[in-house]
Structure formats: C-alpha cells, structure tokens
Amino acid sequence: MNKIAQIFETLEYGPAPESAQPALDWLKAHDGIFGHFINGAWTRPGKTFSSDNPANGQSLAQVSEGTAEDVDKAVKAARIAFKSWSALSGYERAKYLYAIARLVQKHSRLFAVLESLDNGKPIRESRDIDIPLVARHFYHHAGWGQHRDREFPGQVPYGVCGQIIPWNFPLLMLAWKIAPALAAGNTVVLKPAEFTSLTALLFAEICEKAGLPKGVVNIVTGFGDTGQAIVAHPDIDKIAFTGSTEVGKAIRAATAGTGKGLSLELGGKSPYIVFEDADIDSAIEGLVDAIWFNQGQVCCAGSRLLIQESIEDRFIAKLKKRMASLRVGDPLDKAIDIGALVAPVQVERVRDLVKKGAAEGAQVYEPDFDIPGGGCFLKPTLITNVSPSHTVVTEEIFGPVLVAMSFRTPEEAVALANNTRYGLAATIWSENINLALDIAPKIKAGVVWINGTNNFDAAVGFGGYKESGFGREGGKEGMGVYMKPAWEKDLKPAAAAKAVPAKSANPLDGGDSIDQTAKMYIGGKQARPDSGYSRPVHGPGGNLVGEVGDGNRKDIRNAVEAARAALGWGNASAHNRSQVLYFLAENLQYRRAEFAARIREQTGEKGEAEVDAAVERLFAFAGWADKYDGAVHNPPLRAIAAAMVEPIGVLAIVAPAARPLLGSVALLAPALAMGNPVVLVPSDKAPLSVTDLYQVLETSDVPSGVVNIVTGDSAVLARTLAEHDGVDAMWYFGDAAGSTMVEKASTGNLKQTWTSRGLNYDLADTGKFEGDYFLRRATQVKNVWVPYGA
Ligand code: NAI
Ligand code: MG
DSSP states (O other): OOSHHHHHHHOOOOOOBOOOHHHHHHHHHTTTEEOOEETTEEOOOOSEEEEEOTTTOOEEEEEEOOOHHHHHHHHHHHHHHHHHHHHSOHHHHHHHHHHHHHHHHHTHHHHHHHHHHHHOOOHHHIIIIIHHHHHHHHHHHHHHHHHHHHHSTTEEEOSEEEEEOOSSSHHHHHHHHHHHHHHHTOEEEEEOOTTOOHHHHHHHHHHHHTTOOTTSEEEOOOOHHHHHHHHHOTTOOEEEEESOHHHHHHHHHHHTTSOOEEEEEOOOOOEEEEOTTSOHHHHHHHHHHHHSGGGGOOTTOOOEEEEEGGGHHHHHHHHHHHHHTOOBOOTTBTTOSBOOOSOHHHHHHHHHHHHHHHHTTOEEEOOSOOOOSSSSOOOOEEEESOOTTSHHHHSOOOSSEEEEEEESSHHHHHHHHHOSSOOSEEEEEOSOHHHHHHHGGGSOSSEEEESOOSOOOTTSOBOOSGGGEESOBSHHHHHHTTEEEGGGGGOOBOOOOOOOOOSOOOTTSSGGGSOOEEOEEETTEEEOOTTOOEEEEEOTTSOEEEEEEOOOHHHHHHHHHHHHHTGGGGGSOHHHHHHHHHHHHHHHHHTHHHHHHHHHHHHSSOOHHHHHHHHHHHHHHHHHHTTSOOEEEOOSSSEEEEEEEEEOSOEEEEOOSSSTTHHHHHHHHHHHHTTOOEEEEOOSSSTHHHHTHHHHHHHTTOOTTSEEEOOSOHHHHHHHHHHOTTOOEEEEOSOHHHHHHHHHHGGGTTOEEEEOTTBOOOTTOHHHHSSHHHHHHTEEEEEEEEEOOO
16 A cells, blocks of 8 residues: 555545534524514514524524515515615616625635535535625626616616525525626515525625615515515516426416516526547536536536437446545535535435336436435436436436436437427537537527536526526626616507497308408418408408408417428528518518508508508618627636527517507517517408518518418417417517416416517507517527637
C-alpha cells in the first residue's frame, strides 16, 4: 500500500462537515416558530406545522398554516404597496433589487446551510449552485428594473402576483419568481412549499434589511389549500406556479375566465441523448449532474438516458462503475454527492415507481454500498430493459432514478426523445457539431444543452413546451410574462353581435337561388361538411346571401390532422414564409373589388377599406416573418445560449364575428409568419369572405394543410378545438362564457390560449396589432446551450 497509484485506489474521504450552528441559531432567535411575513411585519403564529430535516427526521421549526384570511391580508397589503412600488422610477426599483442581491451574497453561507437542513440537498450544491444563482438572479433583474421602460415600451406590470413554488429549489424558485415580478413593478404574495419554508422566511428578513417598502413582498406559508386560496383570490392579477403538472392543470382550470395572467413551470421527463461519437467520460460526468443533482428532484432532470446501441454496453458498464463511487450521506458533509430526498412521502413515491418498473419487467440496478438509515436516503438507481410505454419511462419519477433505452439512428433518437407529453429540456452529447446542431431544433423542449447539462443563468429563459407548461423564467422572455400592454385595461365589453332574423325559418326556403354552398378547406382541398348540413349566411337586411357547410367534430378532427401533417411549415425558411405572405397579399389586392363586394353583401358596409387593411396586415407580417427572431445570450459559463424563436405548433383560431375578412386575416397572418399551421373558424355570421379565400390561398403557394378552414357554429367548433390534444395553442374571439370554456377545456394538453373574454379588441388598430402582440403568442423560445470560448 505504498504505491501512489494504490493510495489513489483506496483513498477514502474523511468527513468534512459544515456546521449547522449558524442556521440553528437563526431559528432559535425566532424561538423556532414563525408567523407569516405580511406588510413588512411578522404575524402572530397561527396553527402551525413542522418543517423537518429530511436527513434525520427531526423538526427544525414550526411554521404557520396560511388561512384564506391570511392570504387576503397579504393581498390587501400588496395591493396598497403596488401603488407606490409601481410608481417608483426604474432606477429606484433597481437599487432595491441590487441591495437584495448584495445581502443574499453577504449571508450566502447561512442561506446555504439552512437550505440544506430543510431540504436535504448537499451543501456543495446549495453553497455552489442554488445560492449563487439566487444572487445572480437579483443582480440581473436589477438591470431589468432600471431598463424596463426602454426595453418594454407601452408595457405595465400586472399588479399583485400570486406565486406558488415547489420544494426542490426553495430559494432559487423564490428568486426566479420574485426578481422579475419586482423588476417589472409588481408586488407579490408568495407561498413556499410546505416542506421547505425556512429560506423564504429568512429571505423576508433580507427584504426588511434591504429596506424594501412594506407590502411589496409578502410570504404566506402553508399547504396546498393555502395555494388554492391564492389562486382563488379575486384581487390577484397574475399567478405564477412551479410544481407538478397535475396541480398546474388544476390552476389552469381554476383561473379560467378570470382574466388572471398565468405562467406554469411543470414537470418533465427530459431525454439525455448520447451518440456513439460522444466524449464518453464527459457524458458520464454530465449524467451524474443530470440525474443525481439534487437527488434527481429536478424538473429538467435528464431522467431518460437514450444511448446509441453501438456504445450501449460500454457506456452502461462505465456508468455502473461511476454510480458505485457516488457518495450518499449527510447533506452537510461537503464531500457528499447525494443527500436526502425532501420528505418520506417522496421516498415512498419513488420506491413505488421503481417497484412498478420492476413489476413491468424492468431491470433495476443499485450500487452495492450502504446508505445511512433514519433519513430520506435512496441509492442512485439505474433502470434498464424498458420499452417506451413502461410507466417508469413515461412518468416523472422525481428521484435519483435513471431510465435507460437505446436507439440506432439519429431519427430514432429524436422520435424517442419527443415521445413524451412533456417538453422541458434535453441534453445532446456528440463530438460531431453537425449532428448535435441538427438534432437540437428537432427536439420539442424549451431548453437544449449540447455537451453539457443543467446549466442555468438569469439571462437565459427557462421553461417548457407541451405539458411542461408555458411562460419563461429568466431573460427578456421571463420579464415579458410579468407585464401586459397598458391599453388592455381600457378595453370595454364588445357590443353583442346583432342577431339577424332570417326571413324564413324553413331550411328549404331561399337556398335554391344560391348556386353553390361553400365547402370547408382541409389539407389544401375543398371538402364537404361531414354533417351533410349547410348554414345560411344572411345579409344585414336578413336576406340570404349564401350558404356554408355546417362543420362538426369530425371536420375539426380532419382539419387538425391535416394541420399536423403540415408542421413542416415551421421549418420553411423565414424568407420563404415571408414570400408566401407577400404573395397572398398581392393576390388578395388583385381581387379587391370582388372581396369588397362580398363584405358589403354580408355587412352592408363598404368593403374596400377592410380589404385594404387585410392586404396591409399580410404585408406587415410578411415583413415580420424574417425579423421576429432570437438572441444569443452570454451567460457566465463557458457557453452561449442561442434563444431560438420557434412556432408553437398547430394553432387554432376562432375569428371574431365582426370584420369578416380582416378579423381572420389579422390572426392568420402572424400565426403563419411564425410557422404555425392553422385551423381557422371564420366569423360564423359572415364566413363568406374567408371561404372566398380558398382560391387566393391556392394561387399564393400556401402549402396544403398550412391553412385549414372549417365553417360552422363558432361556439360548438371552439369546444372541439379546445379539447383536441392535436392543437397546441388557441386564440379565441368571442364572449366571456366562450372564453372561459376555451380556457377550461384546454387543460387536457395545457395548450396555450389567448381569449378576448368578450372585450372589444379592435383588430383594425395597426398600432396595437401589427407588431409583437400576436407574434409573441405565436411563438415559444427554445434556448440552445452550446459550448463556446475558452
Ligand atoms: P405540488 O405540485 O403539489 O406542489 C408544488 C406547490 O404547489 C407547493 O407549494 C404546494 O403547496 C402547492 N399546491 C399544491 N396543491 C395546490 C393547489 N391545488 N393549488 C395551489 N397550490 C397548490 O407537488 P408535490 O405534491 O410536492 O410533489 C408531487 C410530485 O410533483 C413530485 O413527485 C414531482 O413529480 C412533481 N413536482 C414537480 C416539480 C417541478 O419542478 N417540476 C416540483 C415539485 C413537484
Ligand atoms: Mg423541510
């Protein structure tokens, strides 16, 4: 045992404990019991529950269970504070955020120790990752506070934001929520997760020390029902939530029709793709960070290993060896890799899922070493011999459990990677930059890491596609979700559309003088309605001016299918999309007189101005197609993050009843410009201007399936579209009841919705609608992290 090599072989770490004392002293200074932090002061503790240390099961402190009255008090304080906070200059707000950043940094070790005690994460992570990122977030957002008006002209803060966060990154999630909210000028009521309230309470003290005006930040602790009280509070203007997809969906349903802003950061089952030409040792180390960082309790954890078949055996053998050298133990030991899970209930959940995997035929590997008893410890676990439909492959396990599968070709890797209802993150390892950069755009996820993993920075947006939620945190996109256009508050309810009485109730009357019933337009072809019925279209005097097909569920399904087959529109070059829109404009202009006459027939109004406005709008978005693009971020790491603006996918549009042509074109144009295939339901009062568009679409090189048109009863068709899982986003013009219905019915696949809620949005207003208003809603940002520089 005297050879150096041998010493290295057997080198054991000695214990390197971090002292818990400063955090315990801080708890003691509060007598180990906490009220809420409301209006700059601590409330008397109410009914309390224990916040435990999951490494030993011991109670750390008693925390109050927030009641609906507590929430109400906090909202009232935040409402009052909003007035003066939002009136401060950007510079003033920036100084407060900067002061908070400085204080977090100054007390960083206390925060780190308290976080590790309460959550169970290794001190190495809380000290080197969580808390530095918290400080970085407040520093970064100090700048956004100052530059808000310059960078977001015409935008104002929502008002009072209700924020509900999970337990996996307690203080970091708080920072991700509070920093942009305050920078934008909002005030907040935040509820930490029930397992991990303590660093949020310490943060409240930091706010006091920073001299933050009272009521700007309010912290109310409690369980899910406290969260529910926040979501339900009528005087909250925006909800931001991070947590399980299940609760995210419940919040979507609960806020439907309320007009509250909403951003959701939910679960994931993120692929970790290793190609045969990867630097395998680096990929293994990356994998340790991807799935054993924070005990795997990470929404973007690389929990699905996809490995090219040719290197599978070698890689798995190396991985098992590496797993055997991971150290599980006391979170406060500085040489520990894996600490404790957050709570016994999570340990049970993870164990149950692993058992289920084994029962379904999976192979479960755990390294052969002992882990401490008496706490929430689990061994790092590898699951192999699974197929894509196995529970452990589809469900978020949220623990130190990796599931591995193999693939043969890059195409297969992409198919497997995207075979999930989630879309939060993905990791790609390959030494071939062409391959890596070919795969990145094909992955449906909000974050892609190339030859690295779990990189985060305040300047780089983070958030998901599909059921991983919507909205971004960090970067400019993240600021955007805490503001809205100033003019929205002046919107008045739209006048109810006048019902035009038909001259005769007999469906056989009148129709014979109409030579033709306009059909649907699906997959580039005209199609008869499945129902076999048609609907009359009446002019302003009640005279019959035409007939259109009466679309039903089946027609919508066909249209969605055609649109999905046309998703390649999003890969067309922006120049190409721009050219198609210009061509559409040109061809519409060419038939100006005919379209104007058609508008007059249906509405009694002179139609020329509306045709001209529609042509201008097509021109406007043709111009945007190749300009509304991304950014390159320069985070403090050896990487850049390319923020790519991508289409959302199939976009359903239910156009307003008024303005038969412009009402549809104003929405179609931004959707198409950004690469989304569309299913359009035109005005159900005056659909003929859109059914006349078929020939224009055909002569303008719009690929088949990119625009699909279904006529019929808007309210009926809207429901089918909102419920359809093949629709990724939906814009709905209609009354308040219909808007509520759309938002509620959209929860199934968490489609992103925009609804007019019966308000009078005047789409003819070029100032409001020729720019980013709908472009932003037609896109989502994917951040692709690429190694860069030295
Ligand atoms: P959760 O979604 O219930 O908890 C997150 C937060 O929401 C907590 O503050 C909780 O008190 C609050 N909450 C719960 N029900 C609510 C409601 N109806 N209305 C408003 N707020 C509510 O997550 P939980 O139960 O702690 O963990 C269960 C699973 O969820 C985990 O195993 C994991 O799979 C997933 N999860 C995912 C997270 C992510 O970041 N993606 C974070 C936490 C959990
Ligand atoms: Mg705890």
